[in-house]
């Protein structure tokens with residue numbers, strides 16, 4: 565197995581919800597981090613966190629290959645998930661689809677040609693089928709709707725990287741929540757303070773989630789594990805009702821309205837992934853990476869998120 569020796573890592577998505585937690589953790593662990601940026605403002609952001617900014621297009625395999633030279637690992641966390649208000653708008657998912665298909669292909673190709681030993685690729689647990697209260701591990705058959713096809717394409721690019729001699733790690737993250745500017749979290753808390761409790765899916769549907777700080781520490785731990793696909797979520801997936809109750813308890817305002825719940829399924833394949841019951845196990849990753857979430861469930865995670873302000 566290719567160990568990450570000289571600690572030089574190239575990160576995409578380093579300025580986003582998970583990236584903002586990840587860069588300081590990598591730097592604190594003594595890693596040298598180069599982060600892809602798209603503006604001077606974001607370059608200053610990553611520099612403040614101890615990383616070196618690199619302005620290169622995510623879709624330019626040659627440019628990326630030059631930028632990746634001398635790096636041992638590439639961590640591909642770039643995404644463009646529409647905010648709740650834009651979720652159903654035509655074209656709202658176009659950027660994210662391109663990032664997960666063309667972007668991840670260019671990153672994998674560039675990593676190969678630059679001789680990078682390890683590639684970590686972000687994916688999501690939403691590719692798993694609706695499974696009631698049955699525990700789901702990485703051997704489960706996928707139920708891919710059109711909106712998740714780009715995730716599967718990104719996973720394939722990382723697997724191909726492994727087949728060609730590198731270490732290719734796919735991280736299937738649960739639903740992100742946490743402090744630090746994640747738009748979905750900010751929206752949920754804003755609505756909760758207005759006494760509207762946002763609940764995704766039917767009350768008894770299990771929702772695999774992960775606090776953003778834990779998602780970031782998982783990425784650091786994933787720099788030492790063998791090729792493969794791993795679920796990265798908390799220890800105790802809660803039902804949608806329990807997840808929302810934990811958020812409400814943390815905010816401390818009794819809701820007057822709760823939703824959209826099961827109605828979200830009316831969104832068709834755009835929301836199908838969010839309304840499924842997915843009781844996802846993180847055991848494989850915990851064993852491989854010797855990692856545990858600091859927030860074993862959203863009960864602890866929401867309390868910490870609200871406390872962080």
Ligand SMILES: NC(=O)c1ccc[n+]([C@@H]2O[C@H](COP(=O)([O-])OP(=O)(O)OC[C@H]3O[C@@H](n4cnc5c(N)ncnc54)[C@H](OP(=O)(O)O)[C@@H]3O)[C@@H](O)[C@H]2O)c1
Pocket residue numbers: 576577578579580581582583600601602603606621622641642643644645646647663687688737738739740741745746747748749
């Ligand atoms: N598993 C999950 O539940 C999950 C997964 C992903 C995102 N989300 C949530 O979705 C919400 C919106 O997030 P988001 O997807 O916009 O992510 P985000 O958290 O804002 O981060 C996206 C990252 O990707 C970068 N990026 C976007 N488009 C790019 C491009 N064309 N080329 C290079 N880099 C690019 C962004 O760079 P810039 O800073 O330059 O924009 C940023 O660093 C957040 O609340 C997040 O938590 C959830």
